[in-house]
Amino acid sequence: MSRPLIRIKDLSIHFPLGRRLIGQPPVLKAVDGINLDIPKGSFVGLVGESGSGKTTLGRAILRAAPITHGSITYDDGQRTFDVANIKPRDLKEYRRRAQLIFQDPYAALSPRMTVRDIIAEPLEVMGLTKSRAETDERVREIAGKCRLNLEHLRRYPHAFSGGQRQRISIARALVTGPKFVVADEAVAALDVSIQADILNLLKSLQRDLDLTFLFISHDLSVVAHVCDFVAVMYHGKMMEQAPTRQLFADPQHEYTKCLLSAIPSLDPDDRRPARIYNPEETA
Amino acid sequence: MSAPLIDVDNLTIRFRTDEGLITAVENVSFDIAPGEVLGLVGESGSGKSVTAKSLMRLNSGNAEYDDTSRITLNVPGEPSLDVLSLKRERDMKPVRGGAISMIFQEPMASFAPAITIGDQMVEQLLLHTDMNKKRAKEISIEMLDRVGIKEPAKRFDQYAFEFSGGMRQRAMIAMALSTKPKLLIADEPTTALDVTIQAQIIDLMKDLVSEFGMGILFITHDLGVIAQTADRVAVMYLGRIMETGAVRDVIRRPAHPYTQGLINALPKLDDLDAPLTPIPGDIPSPLERPSGCVFHTRNPNHVPGSRYEREVPPMTEVSPGHFAALFPEDVPALQEPVR
Numbered sequence: 001m002s003r004p005l006i007r008i009k010d011l012s013i014h015f016p017l018g019r020r021l022i023g024q025p026p027v028l029k030a031v032d033g034i035n036l037d038i039p040k041g042s043f044v045g046l047v048g049e050s051g052s053g054k055t056t057l058g059r060a061i062l063r064a065a066p067i068t069h070g071s072i073t074y075d076d077g078q079r080t081f082d083v084a085n086i087k088p089r090d091l092k093e094y095r096r097r098a099q100l101i102f103q104d105p106y107a108a109l110s111p112r113m114t115v116r117d118i119i120a121e122p123l124e125v126m127g128l129t130k131s132r133a134e135t136d137e138r139v140r141e142i143a144g145k146c147r148l149n150l151e152h153l154r155r156y157p158h159a160f161s162g163g164q165r166q167r168i169s170i171a172r173a174l175v176t177g178p179k180f181v182v183a184d185e186a187v188a189a190l191d192v193s194i195q196a197d198i199l200n201l202l203k204s205l206q207r208d209l210d211l212t213f214l215f216i217s218h219d220l221s222v223v224a225h226v227c228d229f230v231a232v233m234y235h236g237k238m239m240e241q242a243p244t245r246q247l248f249a250d251p252q253h254e255y256t257k258c259l260l261s262a263i264p265s266l267d268p269d270d271r272r273p274a275r276i277y278n279p280e281e282t283a
Numbered sequence: 284m285s286a287p288l289i290d291v292d293n294l295t296i297r298f299r300t301d302e303g304l305i306t307a308v309e310n311v312s313f314d315i316a317p318g319e320v321l322g323l324v325g326e327s328g329s330g331k332s333v334t335a336k337s338l339m340r341l342n343s344g345n346a347e348y349d350d351t352s353r354i355t356l357n358v359p360g361e362p363s364l365d366v367l368s369l370k371r372e373r374d375m376k377p378v379r380g381g382a383i384s385m386i387f388q389e390p391m392a393s394f395a396p397a398i399t400i401g402d403q404m405v406e407q408l409l410l411h412t413d414m415n416k417k418r419a420k421e422i423s424i425e426m427l428d429r430v431g432i433k434e435p436a437k438r439f440d441q442y443a444f445e446f447s448g449g450m451r452q453r454a455m456i457a458m459a460l461s462t463k464p465k466l467l468i469a470d471e472p473t474t475a476l477d478v479t480i481q482a483q484i485i486d487l488m489k490d491l492v493s494e495f496g497m498g499i500l501f502i503t504h505d506l507g508v509i510a511q512t513a514d515r516v517a518v519m520y521l522g523r524i525m526e527t528g529a530v531r532d533v534i535r536r537p538a539h540p541y542t543q544g545l546i547n548a549l550p551k552l553d554d555l556d557a558p559l560t561p562i563p564g565d566i567p568s569p570l571e572r573p574s575g576c577v578f579h580t581r582n583p584n585h586v587p588g589s590r591y592e593r594e595v596p597p598m599t600e601v602s603p604g605h606f607a608a609l610f611p612e613d614v615p616a617l618q619e620p621v622r
Contacts, residue, residue, distance in 0.1 A: 049477035050448070161565040162327070191326035192504065193581075196548040197561035218477065221550040225559060248552060262482035263552060264507030268530045271489075271511055274482030 003075055005180055005212045006038035006061060011070035013056055030056040032236035033070075038180075040076070043206060043213045045227030045244070047220055047259070053236040054216050058182040061214065062098050063091065074098065076179045092126055099178040103185035105165035109157040109172075116153040119143060119171045128176060138175060145205060146171040163194035167201065174209065184216045199226050220263055224248050232256050234277075255279075286357040287314035288466055288498045289338060289383075295349035296333055296342065296522075304347075305569045307333045309522045310595075315466065315498040317359070322513030322530065323502045324545075328566050330522035331502045335468045338500070339378050339385060340369060358382050358465050381411045384459035388471035390451035394443035400427075401439035404458045411462045426457040430487060449480035453487070460491060470502045485511055506545060510534055518542050521567065521577040524598070528605030538607040538614060541578045576608065 013031040016024075031053045038044050048054040059065035061072055063083050072083035074094065081094050102108040109118055119139045122128075129135040143153060146167045157165060166186065173181060183202065187195045203226060206213060217223050223230055224244060231241040232255065240253040251257045258277040265271075296308040308330040315321045325331045336342045338354060354366040356378060369375050377383075387393045395403060404423035408414050414422065420439070427435035430453040443451060452472060459467060469488070473481035489512065492499060501512055509516050510530060517527040518541065526539040537543045544562040551557060564581040567573060573580045576591040585591065590610065598606040599614055607614065 049479060161568075163565055191566065192506075192545055193326060193548050193562035194565065195561075196550075196559035199550075199559055200561065219550075220478070221552050224552055224555055225550040245555065248555070258479060260552075262479045264482070264485070264505065264511045266507050266510050266534060266546070266549065266551065268510045268534060273486045274479065276483065277479065 002040065004037035005040040005042075005074065005076055006036075006214075007071075007073045007075075008034055008036040008038075008057075008061070009071045009073075010035060011057070011060065011072060012068045013053070013060055013065055014068045029236045030065075031060065034233075034236075034238050036231055036238065036241065038212060038214060039229075040179075040212055041206075041210065042229055043203070043215060043227045045223035045230040046214060046216045046233065047218065047223055047230060048233035049218060049259075051235070052233040054233050055184055057233070058100075058184050058214055058216050061180075062100055062182055063094065064100075074180070096126055096128065096176045097178050098180045099173040099176065099182070101166075101170055101173045101181060101183040101186045104189050105162055105169050106189070108169050109165060111157055113156070114153065115143075115148065115155055115157065115160075115168055118157070118168060119153075119175050122172060122176050126176060139171075142171045142175045145208065146174070146201065161194075162190050163197055166190060166194075166198050170198075170201065170205070174205065174211075177209075178211070180212045180214070182214045182216065185218070186215070187222060188217065188219065195222070202226065220248075220259060232259065286355075286363070287316050288319075288357060289500075290314045290353070290355040290357070291334075291338070292353040292355070293349070294334065294337060294352045294354065296330070296337060296352075297347045297349075298343075299345040299347060302570055306572060307346075307522050307569065308337070311519070311522070311524055313517050313524070313527065315500060317465065317498050318492065318496045319515065320492060320499040320501055320513045322509035322516040323500060323519060324504065324506060324509050324516060325519035326504055326566060328521065328569060329519040331519050332470055333522075334519070335385070335470055335500060335502055338366065338466070338468060339383055340366060340375050341379070341385075356382060356466075376411065380407055380462060380464075382464055383466045383468060384462060384464035385468040385470065386452075386455050386459050386472045388474050390448065390455045390475070391443060393455060394451065396443055399440050399442055400446070400454050400458075401441075404439075404454075404461060407458065408461055422461055423457070426461045427454065430454070430457045430460075430491075431483075432457070448476055449483065452476060452480075452484055456484070456487065456491070460495065463495065464497060466498045466500065468500045468502070471504070472501075473508060474503065474505070481508070488512065506534065506549060518545070521569075521572065523577055523608065525578060526605075526607040527598070528601070532602060532605040536602075536605075538601040538605070539578075539609060540582045540584055542607075544581075544583070 011031055011034045014027040014029050017026045017028055019025055046054045056065050060067055067084040074081040120135050123135050187198050215227055227244050230244050230247045232239045234255050239255045255277050258275040262274040292312050294308055294311040298305045323331045348367050356364040356366055366378055405419040408419035424435045424439050427438055432438050432453055473484050513530045516530045516533050518525045520541050525541045547560040562581050575593045576596050579585050579591040596608045596610045599609050599611050601607050601614055
């Protein structure tokens with residue numbers, strides 16, 4: 001078996017809460033002893049409620065959250081990075097290979113830049129292209145893959161709907177040719193009729209560009225449809241991880257069962273009250 | 284048959300803006316009986332919140348109601364009230380927290396941050412009822428207890444920031460129900476909440492409906508939440524009702540291509556292999572409102588040149604009590620259940 005693209009071992013991220021005159025302040029254990037492998041080419045879902053630590057974990061992999069303990073290793077076959085101890089001069093190279101798609105396509109795009117400039121910015125900041133012509137070539141190529149046309153590139157974000165904006169965000173994240181992408185609630189701000197379009201786009205980009213995704217979401221039905229493996233977090237801890245079908249057909253952990261029972265069923269005759277998770281009862 | 288609690292007839296709302304007159308709601312009619320839950324479902328820009336706010340006259344000053352629009356509130360034992368003819372602020376008291384209460388989407392933004400939850404609950408009781416302060420406090424604590432808030436007397440003296448999201452929404456519900464409204468408007472009351480908390484709030488609201496017997500207008504973009512809470516549903520798109528009927532009929536046998544599209548776009552847990560089918564195109568800007576049927580620009584079955592481009596289709600009865608905005612000749616062909 002080949003090595004995973006991302007290997008997370010015994011990862012903890014603690015944030016101190018305030019300061020104390022004497023002794024250590026109490027800590028918030030945002031991530032607490034997590035192990036997770038993300039195989040190359042996989043679409044891994046990370047689910048949990050607000051405050052479960054799923055976003056912090058995603059940020060830590062991109063080296064955007066401080067790692068208190070444990071390790072994250074990235075290995076795409078060409079380069080390996082020890083994310084916790086990455087050298088400043090290697091950081092740019094790592095960022096080229098590991099990218100992020102944001103939740104809110106209204107907040108993520110500068111209103112003062114054209115779509116072309118928004119998508120080109122990562123190339124320019126990282127110095128990945130030698131000429132303007134080369135930059136334009138790369139921008140046009142990725143924009144096309146995200147179903148944006150040349151006319152779109154000349155316009156400003158305000159002229160676009162939520163779904164189109166999210167396609168711009170995706171193009172910007174993918175323009176540097178990353179191997180690994182964290183999509184943090186990438187469809188949560190979109191309407192249902194548009195959401196399906198973006199999910200289908202992410203799946204087709206994954207195949208075309210040989211990408212590996214960590215798909216962070218609170219929406220279990222979305223995760224069930226796009227991910228091939230799911231990890232469930234609660235209060236910083238990993239509750240359960242399993243292939244998608246197995247997790248949804250036969251959840252093992254009581255918390256996962258409660259989470260699944262809470263999804264509102266589309267069947268008006270299926271109005272069962274949800275199970276309520278009580279950690280003390282199961283512990 | 285007695286008069287419905289609220290009767291909305293031919294509601295049309297336009298907003299005066301710098302870019303011109305924008306139609307937000309057009310020819311919308313519905314009614315809600317006591318003890319009935321009507322789900323109003325739609326995506327962003329569908330006009331569902333504007334519709335709800337008009338029942339309490341909460342739309343901003345640049346809103347214009349059409350002359351033919353009527354909203355009638357019938358509280359049993361009281362003369363009916365023509366809501367849109369109310370002129371003075373103090374005349375609006377019955378529809379703003381008296382007979383009608385509202386729960387908002389963002390419970391953090393809906394409480395004043397520097398006043399205790401208790402004081403806010405007491406204030407509205409003093410305003411809308413003839414209770415004294417002591418009685419209002421008792422009722423408020425009782426309501427906090429009723430919605431499942433532990434140690435209600437202690438919570439009464441706390442501020443909104445000391446409550447979690449779910450607790451805040453419970454407090455919001457307690458506050459909205461303490462005046463014993465006849466109609467409750469719930470505008471995306473669970474959208475900002477985690478799915479487990481959402482399930483608890485939905486269960487709580489169901490209990491309270493049967494206990495208090497009030498009518499509810501439940502606004503959401505989530506068809507699953509509608510399926511779990513509503514008796515009847517109205518599906519809105521760009522300010523118009525596309526389809527309305529009993530929740531079972533509309534979800535199981537949607538007649539309108541928009542409702543069908545919405546259901547097909549939803550990821551379903553009982554069939555993970557089903558492809559997700561988006562509705563093609565984007566929601567048009569309100570400035571570029573399509574003529575005829577507002578949905579024709581995104582309807583995958585649309586035949587170019589058909590009358591849907593020019594004429595507004597009437598609400599045609601599909602089955603008893605189930606209506607869709609379609610010309611009669613298109614109704615029978617669209618009867619097969621989806622999924």
